[in-house]
């Protein structure tokens with residue numbers, strides 16, 4: 001597949017590049033940004049002409065709705081460079097569709113494909129040098145939209161800004177991840193905004209996550225808000241469980257975000273002949289499986305870390321440690337997925353898109 005460029009974009013090239021000042025071998029995630037950003041405003045009911053210009057701060061009115069009512073959404077994607085120096089995206093149409101679903105839920109205007117997809121293609125062509133070759137090296141892509149209309153009255157804005165910023169990243173070892181199963185706090189509720197990548201979902205997680213950190217745990221496994229008996233997500237990732245040789249993950253819902261990594265891993269696992277059971281997974285079931293030794297693995301799945309193995313979990317103040325195993329599904333599936341993303345393996349699913 002290949003992307004076609006159909007819109008006009010104003011381009012203001014930066015006069016110098018900071019690329020030579022960046023140490024690509026030692027990057028903290030999401031701290032360094034490329035030379036350019038894409039910006040497109042919505043006003044008078046119309047998307048304006050997008051512009052790509054040097055990365056820089058900008059001014060908005062202190063009464064802008066994003067500051068007061070949190071009308072803000074985002075996406076997270078990556079660009080990969082193959083051995084022939086070609087740049088690839090992974091299932092970008094999924095992120096585009098999800099972005100507009102998030103927009104709808106937050107009463108924001110949907111972004112046209114000519115702005116999101118063609119804009120992304122254009123800025124990536126300009127920033128190609130920032131996508132480095134080698135497994136684990138990526139250019140993290142952060143499209144987002146904020147309400148920039150002014151006025152401290154609680155109603156949707158009439159003006160919005162869509163932007164794309166890019167941050168070089170490399171895979172890192174996050175250390176051992178231990179999790180607490182949520183018994184009180186919730187990430188999402190039925191009828192809420194949990195299925196949207198809305199900014200407020202993440203700030204609402206910070207406090208309970210900090211409490212978990214203080215107890216020596218890195219993340220929380222979120223449970224359903226009504227009964228806290230069903231396992232739903234791990235931090236800001238979807239979550240998988242391996243009991244004996246079956247891979248389990250909850251179906252997506254109003255409370256569970258429809259992750260691209262999640263659905264790709266499900267397809268790859270099935271292709272590999274792994275039994276995959278998409279159904280509600282109960283906390284009790286997990287505790288019993290940990291006790292009788294049938295629980296082999298837990299891992300998070302998301303674009304940023306791809307697959308994040310979890311070494312143990314705490315529930316009702318009892319800590320359950322997972323066994324160390326050789327033939328890990330997490331490791332195997334991560335390798336299969338990244339090989340497709342970096343064009344090291346045949347992409348029989350047709351997921352990769354050339355820039």
Ligand SMILES: *Cc1c(COP(=O)(O)O)cnc(C)c1O
Pocket residue numbers: 076197233235236237238257258259260261262301302303304
């Ligand atoms: C973004 C996100 C995910 C993972 O989605 P990917 O498309 O795989 O990156 C999972 N859960 C939540 C809450 C998220 O925000």
